[in-house]
Amino acid sequence: MSLSRTHALYRYGLRRLLGCALLALALVAPPVCADDLPQFELTIENHRWQPSELKVPAGTKFKLVVINQDATPEEFESIDLKREKIVMPGGRISVFIGPLAPGSYAFFGDFHQDTAQGRLIAE
Numbered sequence: 001m002s003l004s005r006t007h008a009l010y011r012y013g014l015r016r017l018l019g020c021a022l023l024a025l026a027l028v029a030p031p032v033c034a035d036d037l038p039q040f041e042l043t044i045e046n047h048r049w050q051p052s053e054l055k056v057p058a059g060t061k062f063k064l065v066v067i068n069q070d071a072t073p074e075e076f077e078s079i080d081l082k083r084e085k086i087v088m089p090g091g092r093i094s095v096f097i098g099p100l101a102p103g104s105y106a107f108f109g110d111f112h113q114d115t116a117q118g119r120l121i122a123e
């Protein structure tokens, strides 16, 4: 093997190694990992939200896990938050919200609006 060929192989190997290292770094440490977000749970049971008033931090993105304990589908909906997502019976969904300004944000269960009313309090 000639010297120049060895050199070329070495350079190719180094580039690949660097590329992999950068990719690994990007995979391991993305700027904001969804699993690192503060997480809050909201349950629908007997067509009512538990809790019906949930305190969340203002000024930061967070994950809201909505759990449906009822035997019928429900839809987490909020005009204030511009979110709408169906939760199947016994199922759960994740809704990413924020960063919110301090305040009160109403939400409801679209399929049982007479009982499924709640609000997020961002502070």
Ligand SMILES: [Cu+2]
Binding pocket: 075, 077, 084, 110
């Ligand atoms: Cu809806």
